[in-house]
Structure formats: structure tokens, C-alpha cells
Amino acid sequence: xxxxTQLGSHVSVSEGALVLLRCNYSSSVPPYLFWYVQxxxxxxxxxxxxxxxxxxxxxxxxxxxxxxxxxxSFHLTKPSAHMSDAAEYxxxxxxxxxxxxxxxxxxxxxxxxx
Amino acid sequence: GAVVSQHPSRVICKxxxxxxxxxxxxxxxxxxxxxxxxxxxxxxxxxxxxxxxSKATYEQGVEKDKFLINHASLTLSxxxxxxxxxxxxxxxxxxxxxxxxxxxxFGPGTRLTVL
Numbered sequence: 001x002x003x004x005t006q007l008g009s010h011v012s013v014s015e016g017a018l019v020l021l022r023c024n025y026s027s028s029v030p031p032y033l034f035w036y037v038q039x040x041x042x043x044x045x046x047x048x049x050x051x052x053x054x055x056x057x058x059x060x061x062x063x064x065x066x067x068x069x070x071x072x073s074f075h076l077t078k079p080s081a082h083m084s085d086a087a088e089y090x091x092x093x094x095x096x097x098x099x100x101x102x103x104x105x106x107x108x109x110x111x112x113x114x
Numbered sequence: 115g116a117v118v119s120q121h122p123s124r125v126i127c128k129x130x131x132x133x134x135x136x137x138x139x140x141x142x143x144x145x146x147x148x149x150x151x152x153x154x155x156x157x158x159x160x161x162x163x164x165x166x167x168s169k170a171t172y173e174q175g176v177e178k179d180k181f182l183i184n185h186a187s188l189t190l191s192x193x194x195x196x197x198x199x200x201x202x203x204x205x206x207x208x209x210x211x212x213x214x215x216x217x218x219x220f221g222p223g224t225r226l227t228v229l
Contacts, residue, residue, distance in 0.1 A: 043220035104157045
């Protein structure tokens with residue numbers, strides 16, 4: 001079975017500060033890992049994904065995430081927060097294509113203070 | 115990224131009526147579509163997996179007779195909430211996948227309010 005844990009349901013940073021959103025996963029098969037962003041009353045937009053290639057994955061809007069197998073983590077980072085980054089962020093894991101099903105974490109609401 | 119649309123974006127209906135939500139992949143053929151439900155300030159819960167031309171596979175606890183899914187073509191899947199009740203009020207989101215191990219692309223969601 002697969003699962004995702006996102007530590008911190010709310011994270012607040014100042015504009016220009018480092019963004020770090022934590023995600024730990026559990027998977028019995030080599031995982032595919034994803035970060036999605038959701039703005040209010042909208043669907044999800046893919047930020048980046050890990051599919052067993054490079055462990056450091058770069059995504060859109062300056063975000064990146066590093067797959068660390070030893071720590072079963074896939075934390076999302078951005079060096080400098082922008083006001084437009086304020087949104088809900090979801091980490092998700094899938095079985096790599098067997099079913100294509102995504103298991104989502106509970107989400108982290110990022111607030112960016114001016 | 116790929117474009118997935120949903121219609122309507124928002125619907126309000128009376129208790130006991132049925133509501134149909136459409137999900138379309140606009141620029142690719144979707145072999146599989148997924149339907150999710152999201153309660154306020156919560157994560158997405160997978161309701162069912164829909165493959166073109168075959169019956170949908172429902173997750174445990176999801177009533178298949180309550181939430182009818184039809185995937186009639188490679189670009190269209192519909193979710194019908196039958197005999198809707200206030201507890202069915204939620205944000206429903208679909209996603210589409212072009213092939214195995216591919217990325218899911220999400221629609222903008224449909225806000226259902228049952229009075």
C-alpha cells in the first residue's frame with residue numbers, strides 16, 4: 001500500500017524567503033512522486049514529478065524537489081517566495097503506471113507575507 | 115501541459131434531483147479518467163477510475179449506483195450524481211491520463227451544492 005504524509009498543514013513565509021514544504025511517502029514499489037498546486041476553487045496544476053530518473057527534479061515557477069530514498073522524502077523547495085505562490089500544495093504518490101492511481105497527502109496551505 | 119475541461123463549473127440543485135458533470139480532455143485522447151471528490155480544506159479522495167469503453171472501477175465506500183460514470187469516448191467522461199442530497203455537496207474534480215505511467219492532468223473542478 002502507498003501513502004503520503006505532509007508535515008505542516010499551514011506554512012507561512014515572508015516574501016523572498018525560502019519555501020520548504022515537507023512530504024514523506026510509503027510505498028512497496030518504486031514510487032512515482034508528484035507535487036501539485038491548487039489555487040482557490042480551481043483544479044490541480046502539476047508543479048513537478050519524479051519518475052525514477054534524476055533525484056533532483058526541477059519544476060515550474062522556480063520550484064524543485066529532491067527524492068531521497070533513504071529518508072523516504074520528497075520535499076518541495078523554492079529559494080525565494082513570491083506573493084503569487086500562496087496556494088494549497090499537494091504531494092502525491094503513484095504506483096508508477098500499474099493503475100495510474102494517485103494517493104494524495106492532506107495538503108499544505110502556503111501563506112506568503114509581504 | 116494538457117488541457118482538461120469540466121462543465122459546469124458550478125451547479126446548485128434541489129435535493130432528490132440528478133446532476134451530470136462532464137469532463138473532457140481537449141488536446142489528447144485519454145485512455146483513463148479519474149473522478150475525485152474534495153471536501154472543504156481537505157485533500158482529494160479518489161472516487162473511481164474510468165476507462166474508455168468499459169465499466170468504471172469504484173473505490174471502496176463509493177456507491178456505484180449513486181455516482182454513475184460513463185466514459186463513452188477517449189475525450190469525454192461523465193459523472194452523474196443521482197438523487198442528490200445535501201451531503202453530496204462537494205467539489206468534484208476529474209483528471210485524464212493519456213497512457214500508462216503518464217501524468218494526470220486535472221480539470222478545474224465542479225462545485226456542487228445540493229439544497
